[in-house]
Amino acid sequence: MSANKRIAVAGATGRVGRHAVDVLSERGYDVAAVSRSSGVDVVTGEGLAEALTGVDAVIDAATGASPERQAATEFFTTAAANLQRLGERAGVKQIVVVSIIGTDHFTAGYGAAKLAHEQAMLAGPLPVSILRAAQFHEFVQQLVDWGRRGDVSYVTEMRTQLVAARSVAEELVELATAAEPPANGSAISEIAGPREESMVAMARLLVERRGDPVRIEEWTNSDDPDSALNSTDIVLPGPDAKLAGPTFEEWLDSTS
Numbered sequence: 001m002s003a004n005k006r007i008a009v010a011g012a013t014g015r016v017g018r019h020a021v022d023v024l025s026e027r028g029y030d031v032a033a034v035s036r037s038s039g040v041d042v043v044t045g046e047g048l049a050e051a052l053t054g055v056d057a058v059i060d061a062a063t064g065a066s067p068e069r070q071a072a073t074e075f076f077t078t079a080a081a082n083l084q085r086l087g088e089r090a091g092v093k094q095i096v097v098v099s100i101i102g103t104d105h106f107t108a109g110y111g112a113a114k115l116a117h118e119q120a121m122l123a124g125p126l127p128v129s130i131l132r133a134a135q136f137h138e139f140v141q142q143l144v145d146w147g148r149r150g151d152v153s154y155v156t157e158m159r160t161q162l163v164a165a166r167s168v169a170e171e172l173v174e175l176a177t178a179a180e181p182p183a184n185g186s187a188i189s190e191i192a193g194p195r196e197e198s199m200v201a202m203a204r205l206l207v208e209r210r211g212d213p214v215r216i217e218e219w220t221n222s223d224d225p226d227s228a229l230n231s232t233d234i235v236l237p238g239p240d241a242k243l244a245g246p247t248f249e250e251w252l253d254s255t256s
Helices: 017-026 069-090 109-122 139-146 165-176 199-209 227-231 248-255
Strands: 006-010 030-034 057-060 094-100 128-133 152-156 186-192 215-219
Touching: 006 017, 017 030, 017 165, 057 069, 057 165, 069 094, 069 109, 094 109, 094 165, 109 128, 128 165, 139 152, 139 199, 152 199, 165 186, 199 215, 199 248
Parallel strands: 006 030, 006 057, 057 094, 094 128, 128 186, 152 215
Antiparallel strands: none
């Protein structure tokens, strides 16, 4: 695709979407920013047909308000159906979806909802490229906030190769602006940070760097049937994954 092509970003104000908008704009692409704040709703479909007019590819980085499995699944599957149906009608050539490394092994929670998202997208008529990403650098603060109980924060330990949301957005743009969509109608790739890290250790580093006096305690959710997966290779990138900096510590240095 040449730089005068029009690319839509669903979830344009979100953690990854806003970076995708910036990267596309910096590279000279015409961007259709799709978000509720701009009057477009991927679930109800309000304004979506108009937003996709003249669009060559869609980056789907939209997410709902709830991480709970049922609510998230309903959001993702409804949004996927709308983007596929209205995208085909508008002449969109392909959809690029951000997902999570290892999501195809999860049976509960948000991981299972993202798998349903992938499946709903792949069931549609348009070619789909899925980019499974490691946890974002920005996710560490969210985990600390979720686990905060007074002067202690309980953080789930997991193996991870934390990656910057900006780096994920850059790869999504590469896929969306490729000359041709996936040859067989779908493709799955991975992106992660440059090295394996401990989520609990990174949470401790974050609060130390930001002067937050909260004490980080390791926690295991006994109600989560997938909790054991967090200590396996399943949540780490495979040998063909793209590894992209900065490291979490380098990212902290640049954002503190």
